[in-house]
Amino acid sequence: MAVAAVRRLAATAPVPVFVARGGGTGLLPVELAFDARLRLVVSPRHATVLVAAGRFPGPLGVAVDRVHDQLPAPRGTLWWTADVDGDRPAALRDASVVTDADPVGSVVALHRDLCLGRIRSDAAVLADDPPNRFEGRGDHGQGGEGMMGGVPWGRPMAMTGDDRDGLALDRLPVVLGPFLPGFPNGLRVHAVLQGDVVQEAKLEVLDLGSGPRLDRLDPAAGGAQHDLRWLAEALRLAGLGALAVRAARLARAAPAPASRAALARLVRRSGLPAAWSGVGVIDGEDARARLVRRLDPSAPEGRSPGPSLERVAEVLVGQDWSDAVVTICSFDLPTDRAEAVIEAQA
Amino acid sequence: MLSVLASASAAFGSVLVAVFLARGWRAGKKGLWPFRAPFLGGGISETHAWSRFHARYYPMTLVFVAFEMEMMFMYPWAVVFVEEGMTAFADMGVFLGLLSLGILYAWREGAFRWQ
Amino acid sequence: MTAQAEVWAAPLLTAGVLAAGAYVVAVLDAAVAAAVSGAGIGRSVLAGPLRRAALLVVQQPSATERPDAASWALAPALYAGLAAAGLAVIPWSASFSVADVEAGIVLWGTVESLAIVAIFLHGWSANTHQSLLAAYRFLAAGLSYLLLSMFVLIAAAIPAESLQLSRIVESQHGLWNVVRQPLGLPLFAVVALGSSTWGPLNLADGDDLSGGTTADVSGRPRLVWSGARAAMLTSFSAMAATVFLGGWQGPVLPGPAWVVLKTLVVLAALVASGHLFARVRTERFVTVCWLVLLPLAFLDLVIAGVEAL
Numbered sequence: 166m167a168v169a170a171v172r173r174l175a176a177t178a179p180v181p182v183f184v185a186r187g188g189g190t191g192l193l194p195v196e197l198a199f200d201a202r203l204r205l206v207v208s209p210r211h212a213t214v215l216v217a218a219g220r221f222p223g224p225l226g227v228a229v230d231r232v233h234d235q236l237p238a239p240r241g242t243l244w245w246t247a248d249v250d251g252d253r254p255a256a257l258r259d260a261s262v263v264t265d266a267d268p269v270g271s272v273v274a275l276h277r278d279l280c281l282g283r284i285r286s287d288a289a290v291l292a293d294d295p296p297n298r299f300e301g302r303g304d305h306g307q308g309g310e311g312m313m314g315g316v317p318w319g320r321p322m323a324m325t326g327d328d329r330d331g332l333a334l335d336r337l338p339v340v341l342g343p344f345l346p347g348f349p350n351g352l353r354v355h356a357v358l359q360g361d362v363v364q365e366a367k368l369e370v371l372d373l374g375s376g377p378r379l380d381r382l383d384p385a386a387g388g389a390q391h392d393l394r395w396l397a398e399a400l401r402l403a404g405l406g407a408l409a410v411r412a413a414r415l416a417r418a419a420p421a422p423a424s425r426a427a428l429a430r431l432v433r434r435s436g437l438p439a440a441w442s443g444v445g446v447i448d449g450e451d452a453r454a455r456l457v458r459r460l461d462p463s464a465p466e467g468r469s470p471g472p473s474l475e476r477v478a479e480v481l482v483g484q485d486w487s488d489a490v491v492t493i494c495s496f497d498l499p500t501d502r503a504e505a506v507i508e509a510q511a
Numbered sequence: 512m513l514s515v516l517a518s519a520s521a522a523f524g525s526v527l528v529a530v531f532l533a534r535g536w537r538a539g540k541k542g543l544w545p546f547r548a549p550f551l552g553g554g555i556s557e558t559h560a561w562s563r564f565h566a567r568y569y570p571m572t573l574v575f576v577a578f579e580m581e582m583m584f585m586y587p588w589a590v591v592f593v594e595e596g597m598t599a600f601a602d603m604g605v606f607l608g609l610l611s612l613g614i615l616y617a618w619r620e621g622a623f624r625w626q
Numbered sequence: 627m628t629a630q631a632e633v634w635a636a637p638l639l640t641a642g643v644l645a646a647g648a649y650v651v652a653v654l655d656a657a658v659a660a661a662v663s664g665a666g667i668g669r670s671v672l673a674g675p676l677r678r679a680a681l682l683v684v685q686q687p688s689a690t691e692r693p694d695a696a697s698w699a700l701a702p703a704l705y706a707g708l709a710a711a712g713l714a715v716i717p718w719s720a721s722f723s724v725a726d727v728e729a730g731i732v733l734w735g736t737v738e739s740l741a742i743v744a745i746f747l748h749g750w751s752a753n754t755h756q757s758l759l760a761a762y763r764f765l766a767a768g769l770s771y772l773l774l775s776m777f778v779l780i781a782a783a784i785p786a787e788s789l790q791l792s793r794i795v796e797s798q799h800g801l802w803n804v805v806r807q808p809l810g811l812p813l814f815a816v817v818a819l820g821s822s823t824w825g826p827l828n829l830a831d832g833d834d835l836s837g838g839t840t841a842d843v844s845g846r847p848r849l850v851w852s853g854a855r856a857a858m859l860t861s862f863s864a865m866a867a868t869v870f871l872g873g874w875q876g877p878v879l880p881g882p883a884w885v886v887l888k889t890l891v892v893l894a895a896l897v898a899s900g901h902l903f904a905r906v907r908t909e910r911f912v913t914v915c916w917l918v919l920l921p922l923a924f925l926d927l928v929i930a931g932v933e934a935l
Contacts (some may be wrong), residue, residue: 171680174531178677185553201665208550208836210688210844212680216654234545261539280684291545295691296555305516318692323562334799335562339755345552346833353554353630361759401832403904404825414664431662436826443906486759487908490834510840514636514725515733518714521637522644522857523707526850530699533687533846542689547753549690550841559692565860568766571912575769581889582776600931601627607924613915623796623913 166167176280179204180272183212183236185229185344187219188351188373189247191380191503192394193401194218198413200269205401209235211326212388213276216268216397217257218245220374225343225351228371230290238286239279243271247377250320264379295319332360334359343371347402347494350501354481354493363489366481368474370500380503386419387505392459393420395497396432399456402494403437429460445480447472452495459497471498567625574617578610636724640710645858648853649675650890654897660865662901663914669827679849687845694751701748702847705741707853712737712861717792719874719881730791731779734865740773741821741858742768745830748851749839764830767820770915775817778810781930782869795873802872806933809926811870813919818862818896822855825900831855832905863892882932 180203184194197203197216206212220231233242233256238426242260244253245268263271278284297316323335323482342353351373357365376417381388393416408431415424432438442453481489535541549556566572585603592599617623660667715730717723727733742765743823749761771925783789784804786797794803804811816827823830840848867873867888874881 171683173682174677174680178681207833208841210842232553235550237688289543289545293543295544320559323558334565335560338557340554342552342554361762404828404833405904407659407901410663435902435904440904440907487834512727513633515711515714517633518637519707519711521641522710523703526706527699527703529850530702530847547689547691549835556755560753560758564762566762572769578773585780586789589780590787592784593787596935618917623916624638625909
């Protein structure tokens with residue numbers, strides 16, 4: 166009785182949505198960002214609905230499968246795509262498909278049905294195996310000698326390596342992305358972390374496929390719209406979710422200069438430019454400068470196509486991971502640009 | 512004091528029970544392996560996250576300890592300050608002055624920067 | 627009240643105030659977010675927090691490959707317990723407080739220090755990368771802001787000639803500390819935001835690390851953690867109202883009403899700051915803390931001292 170009441174209440178909650186952006190979507194899908202019935206969340210652990218937006222060929226599909234299996238029950242998946250015949254990774258095989266411009270209604274309905282138990286939560290798509298076999302000696306198969314080695318609980322412990330401060334500390338090889346806050350579509354970072362410092366970094370853009378796009382930017386205002394989408398993503402990264410929603414709302418259509426200027430004023434006052442100053446310097450330009458340039462409504466165009474992935478990787482080395490995320494976000498790497506933006510830049 | 516303890520333990524206990532009821536003692540054993548993998552945005556890690564972490568701000572923590580010790584003297588000092596007057600003011604002034612020099616020295620040595 | 631009845635009533639009163647405070651924080655947060663985003667404040671801000679809580683109740687709690695399960699449960703419990711201990715020493719009127727401890731300020735210092743331990747533990751226990759990074763960067767900020775609080779609270783104790791909070795409130799008769807020691811309240815607000823890992827100082831649960839210490843937490847464990855954070859913010863606001871805004875003192879209305887009103891004002895300001903100011907960069911915050919804010923806290927102490935002599 167009480168449980169049913171709690172479930173009914175949960176069914177009316179704003180739907181926590183985790184968005185995985187594939188190919189042909191551009192940045193933050195604004196249709197989802199400003200609707201009060203939804204709440205975009207930054208971790209699949211916080212979501213009931215996974216919205217996979219766009220195309221997911223090859224490795225991008227594997228990444229979606231991983232994230233899909235990390236959502237807690239009740240969980241459901243929605244594939245929002247302009248190309249239903251495209252690659253369909255395991256996680257999307259049973260997903261409801263939305264092809265319209267506005268998936269919000271479908272998301273809300275899915276969440277309600279899941280909470281009320283009308284439909285079953287998605288089953289896992291990956292095998293229930295530990296990442297590595299438990300190997301070695303010991304009661305729990307932890308193995309190894311003393312403090313080192315072995316694979317306790319299916320993963321090895323980190324081993325030491327020299328760092329830039331002349332200390333020998335643990336190195337953590339990780340593959341991060343592409344579905345992280347501030348990351349452009351398909352970007353993946355292969356990094357070695359020591360503490361929070363990036364010791365080695367390699368950037369890779371996963372195959373995003375080709376075909377019809379989901380984001381339909383206004384050819385006349387595509388550049389400005391793209392800038393606002395990017396700003397929404399940046400604001401979300403900085404913990405300014407409400408301002409991000411405001412930016413997303415403006416990004417729907419060609420924005421009015423006055424409302425854009427008002428938003429820019431709020432962003433300048435938020436201290437975000439100061440927080441980004443000195444971070445991710447390339448060619449004498451830091452993240453702050455890149456932010457300020459996009460805040461100026463009078464000069465939305467004329468941006469450079471961005472540095473090469475190799476140069477960005479060079480800048481990441483030596484930064485702490487929080488700064489690395491800001492750096493990656495600030496470059497607005499052109500991994501998946503709409504034609505309208507490309508034209509506006511040309 | 513008993514009431515403080517009672518309030519704190521009540522909040523402590525109820526939250527502890529709530530979490531244990533939800534997750535159980537063996538939080539690692541519930542759920543499938545892919546569910547339990549660390550969230551890395553669709554990426555993976557070769558190793559566990561626990562490691563000998565390089566906390567590069569450790570010089571700052573030493574400065575912190577120096578100040579934290581000083582706090583113990585300041586509590587009784589604050590109570591008798593008005594009574595003792597100028598003497599107390601001068602005493603603490605010297606003490607804080609020395610510690611401030613310490614901060615300046617630590618700053619010059621780069622204790623608060625770690626990039 | 628007899629001593630025995632008091633010990634039984636204290637947990638109920640404290641828990642009730644903290645639960646109400648957590649709800650108010652959630653409502654204020656939704657209202658400010660709606661206003662800043664330009665959506666307009668609707669009725670949903672009142673029911674929204676309850677709905678979200680209900681969802682977390684029915685959601686499956688997350689697990690990780692090899693967490694420190696005991697610490698993972700202890701961290702939110704310790705944190706909530708500290709919020710309750712802090713609130714218990716707040717005097718509600720000239721004649722009533724749950725526990726008017728003689729060394730109230732010292733007890734608050736303990737609450738603040740151990741809160742850092744609780745937040746770090748919450749990030750560490752999951753054994754996942756982003757929560758661990760968040761825990762370590764929070765620690766750097768925590769060890770920097772902690773001293774500010776000690777200095778401004780001791781400055782408030784000087785004119786009262788006591789570490790007892792009721793005496794500190796009485797010492798503000800006629801002139802509140804917010805006027806007498808103008809640096810105290812803003813510096814204490816920094817500590818409040820840091821200890822509740824809120825808004826511009828949300829380094830532990832930041833969105834840039836996918837939710838930081840909560841990146842791999844779902845369901846009821848996440849509900850209690852969010853609740854405990856809001857409760858901590860409430861306790862800190864009540865403390866700010868007591869130490870800097872004259873506590874129960876005020877005309878016409880009874881003492882407890884003044885404490886609640888002043889607490890709400892501080893809460894609203896702190897919550898609003900979360901939507902208007904970007905998250906600080908850890909390293910820069912540490913530098914600013916030691917080189918700007920800490921000297922300002924010294925100055926606050928000097929002002930208090932000179933004024934008292």
